[in-house]
Amino acid sequence: MKGYQRICALIIIIFLASVALQSCARTRGLQEYRKDIFALDTWVNIRIYAGKEGPDILDKAIRRIEEIENRMSVTIPDSDVSRINSNAGKQPVKVHDDTFEVIKKALEYAEISNGAFDITIYPIVKLWGITSEHPRVPSDAEIRDKLRFVDYRNVVLDEDEKTVYLKKPGMGIDLGAIAKGYAADEVARILREEGVVHALINMGGNMVAMGGKPNGQPWRIGIQDPRAEGARRHIAVVEVVDGSVVSSGDYERYIVDIYQKTGKRYHHIFDPSTGYPANSGLMATTVVAPNSIDADALSTTVFVMGAKKGLELVDKMEGIEALAITFDKKIYTSRGLQGKLIVTDKEYELQP
Amino acid sequence: MNRVRKMVMLALITSQALVLHLIEGFMPVVAPGMKLGLANIMTLVSLALFGFKEALVVVIVRSVLGSLLAGSVTAMLYSLAGGILSCLVMAGLYFRWKAYFSMMGISTAGAIFHNIGQLVVASLLFGTVGILFTYLPVLTIAAVGTGFFIGLVSKYIIRYLEDQKWFKWERG
Amino acid sequence: MRMPIKVGDLVVYFFAAALIVVGLLGMYVMGTESSDKNVVIEVKGKEVYSCRIYKDMAPVEFRVDAGDGQYNIVLITYEEVRIKEANCPDQVCVKSGPIRFAGQAIVCLPHRVVVKITAGQGETPDVDDIAS
Numbered sequence: 135m136k137g138y139q140r141i142c143a144l145i146i147i148i149f150l151a152s153v154a155l156q157s158c159a160r161t162r163g164l165q166e167y168r169k170d171i172f173a174l175d176t177w178v179n180i181r182i183y184a185g186k187e188g189p190d191i192l193d194k195a196i197r198r199i200e201e202i203e204n205r206m207s208v209t210i211p212d213s214d215v216s217r218i219n220s221n222a223g224k225q226p227v228k229v230h231d232d233t234f235e236v237i238k239k240a241l242e243y244a245e246i247s248n249g250a251f252d253i254t255i256y257p258i259v260k261l262w263g264i265t266s267e268h269p270r271v272p273s274d275a276e277i278r279d280k281l282r283f284v285d286y287r288n289v290v291l292d293e294d295e296k297t298v299y300l301k302k303p304g305m306g307i308d309l310g311a312i313a314k315g316y317a318a319d320e321v322a323r324i325l326r327e328e329g330v331v332h333a334l335i336n337m338g339g340n341m342v343a344m345g346g347k348p349n350g351q352p353w354r355i356g357i358q359d360p361r362a363e364g365a366r367r368h369i370a371v372v373e374v375v376d377g378s379v380v381s382s383g384d385y386e387r388y389i390v391d392i393y394q395k396t397g398k399r400y401h402h403i404f405d406p407s408t409g410y411p412a413n414s415g416l417m418a419t420t421v422v423a424p425n426s427i428d429a430d431a432l433s434t435t436v437f438v439m440g441a442k443k444g445l446e447l448v449d450k451m452e453g454i455e456a457l458a459i460t461f462d463k464k465i466y467t468s469r470g471l472q473g474k475l476i477v478t479d480k481e482y483e484l485q486p
Numbered sequence: 487m488n489r490v491r492k493m494v495m496l497a498l499i500t501s502q503a504l505v506l507h508l509i510e511g512f513m514p515v516v517a518p519g520m521k522l523g524l525a526n527i528m529t530l531v532s533l534a535l536f537g538f539k540e541a542l543v544v545v546i547v548r549s550v551l552g553s554l555l556a557g558s559v560t561a562m563l564y565s566l567a568g569g570i571l572s573c574l575v576m577a578g579l580y581f582r583w584k585a586y587f588s589m590m591g592i593s594t595a596g597a598i599f600h601n602i603g604q605l606v607v608a609s610l611l612f613g614t615v616g617i618l619f620t621y622l623p624v625l626t627i628a629a630v631g632t633g634f635f636i637g638l639v640s641k642y643i644i645r646y647l648e649d650q651k652w653f654k655w656e657r658g
Numbered sequence: 659m660r661m662p663i664k665v666g667d668l669v670v671y672f673f674a675a676a677l678i679v680v681g682l683l684g685m686y687v688m689g690t691e692s693s694d695k696n697v698v699i700e701v702k703g704k705e706v707y708s709c710r711i712y713k714d715m716a717p718v719e720f721r722v723d724a725g726d727g728q729y730n731i732v733l734i735t736y737e738e739v740r741i742k743e744a745n746c747p748d749q750v751c752v753k754s755g756p757i758r759f760a761g762q763a764i765v766c767l768p769h770r771v772v773v774k775i776t777a778g779q780g781e782t783p784d785v786d787d788i789a790s
Binding site for chain 3: 164167332336340348355358
Binding site for chain 3: 559560561579583585586587588590591594595598611618619620621622623626627629630
């Protein structure tokens with residue numbers, strides 16, 4: 135009888151031990167960690183593959199995003215950008231290296247695109263207030279009045295002093311079309327420094343793929359359907375290993391004119407030459423580039439310039455590809471993207 | 487046996503069922519729904535010593551109180567559905583075909599139907615039949631094992647109680 | 659000591675065997691062991707996370723934020739999905755263990771969190787995220 139009891143005790147111990155061990159067995163190796171936050175006026179989602187230190191790495195990345203937001207937001211009163219704007223026509227403002235670098239890059243793109251990309255669009259952005267609580271369609275006269283302040287050549291940078299100066303009072307800059315790209319690049323840099331190899335960063339639709347997926351496949355990034363009306367649906371897929379994919383379009387933020395009953399769609403990407411929402415025949419553009427800051431700036435640039443001119447510009451740049459979707463649901467691509475884009479929605483037609 | 491004594495006996499059995507129910511809550515969960523079914527011992531005891539109605543009362547009181555003490559509304563639903571169904575089945579087998587079944591057989595049938603009751607509630611709650619099928623095989627295998635064990639324990643408890651002088655006297 | 663097995667007991671065991679077969683058949687018929695599966699996590703009826711389960715995938719640890727500091731940590735691996743940790747009062751979601759097949763779900767009633775496995779639709783190529 136004693137032997138029988140011992141066997142019973144042994145069985146129970148083995149049973150309990152195996153239950154306890156079950157929970158430890160699955161924690162080795164890489165794990166996926168995700169973080170969602172609201173920053174830079176948009177949803178930010180970071181997905182990394184790391185060991186136990188994953189959450190700490192994510193926190194570090196989030197802190198960096200908040201730092202960038204505090205420097206480059208136009209709505210935060212003491213940000214670098216707000217100080218530059220409030221000192222327009224008065225004096226140069228010393229800014230942080232981050233801000234200086236982004237503005238410098240923005241001016242480069244303004245130069246390349248002949249002003250199609252222009253951060254001094256802020257007075258026009260404010261006038262329309264499309265992203266604000268009280269958007270409206272301003273009069274031609276109002277727009278013409280504000281357009282006087284839009285000229286990237288009136289931004290003066292001092293490389294040694296790291297100061298930014300807007301020549302005319304009334305001028306203002308808005309880094310909304312480029313700051314997200316910069317932030318995404320910075321997150322990628324931090325992750326890389328922390329030894330992360332596989333990651334996917336979504337900075338309000340600005341995608342940055344680091345490495346490929348942990349299983350060795352490339353990241354598959356969908357291109358948003360510009361007429362999904364708020365739904366997340368893709369019409370095409372690009373496969374990316376180490377690179378950024380950024381889309382811009384009239385679908386992101388817009389108002390529909392109900393006052394004059396035209397039903398016209400006014401979106402948030404303005405053409406610096408007219409002061410009206412860019413009307414180049416495009417619904418959306420997507421740029422694939424090694425760095426997100428380039429992809430971000432260029433997606434806006436191509437959107438303003440239109441399919442033909444925009445894609446020509448992209449074709450001249452090394453390692454950067456783009457696509458443009460016209461109102462009649464045709465997809466035009468830069469040369470390098472041909473054959474790499476997988477169109478998944480039959481309504482959209484890929485042009486050779 | 488007079489009513490008060492019967493009530494006291496039932497209360498004792500119910501509280502023991504409740505304690506066993508709670509003890510089981512502390513045991514590690516191997517798979518959802520997989521349990522020893524210790525409280526079932528008391529259901530069987532009350533079936534054998536008192537009858538169907540009394541056993542059903544024990545099951546219901548034990549399920550409701552047990553879920554209130556440690557558990558949730560869903561746990562109560564699961565517990566009630568499984569408990570009542572298994573009680574019905576065991577009562578049927580015990581009173582109709584007692585000659586053909588051992589205590590272990592009755593207990594195993596009860597365990598199997600306890601699972602079926604719980605799974606039906608689960609699939610109603612989740613709106614999928616998939617759950618029913620995926621858990622049925624595992625839980626049935628477990629029920630054969632636990633049912634046998636519970637039946638064995640019940641058998642000895644019932645035999646012991648029936649042999650007690652005081653209990654015989656109680657029963658009158 | 660003899661433990662007699664009676665005729666009726668054999669009927670019970672036969673019934674058990676039949677149930678096991680029915681369960682396995684049911685699983686087979688419903689195609690729940692299809693290799694293409696997705697995990698969908700919902701909070702208060704709203705989808706907050708979804709991902710595909712595939713062989714060689716890295717384990718995913720997703721922290722579900724159910725508001726007011728309530729959380730459930732979901733661990734997703736190729737083999738199974740379970741709630742590893744939660745701060746709900748009843749801990750039913752943690753104790754209920756892993757789910758493996760399409761159609762199964764783990765529910766955390768206090769947090770109104772549902773973690774379910776759905777059968778993937780094999781045709782449309784999945785994407786990891788959308789550039790919008």
